[in-house]
């Protein structure tokens with residue numbers, strides 16, 4: 298099975314060419330980080346940081362808001378659930 302990992306500095310998927318994380322990459326990450334949504338969030342934030350730095354290095358001004366929702370936004374539900382559980386009853 299091909300791995301859907303990002304090419305740098307373009308941050309397009311090496312396998313399918315879509316903007317990373319592509320749908321197969323999201324599924325693979327969800328599987329890999331099952332039960333560890335906060336760790337996934339930290340990983341994606343590191344990816345976001347690299348994506349923004351790579352964009353600048355090739356002279357492209359990144360759309361920060363769009364990059365945040367593309368790289369991190371899709372995985373926010375897990376951490377939000379954890380936070381709600383932790384703060385229940387307060």
Ligand SMILES: [Zn+2]
Pocket residue numbers: 301302310311312313314315319320321322
């Ligand atoms: Zn892909």
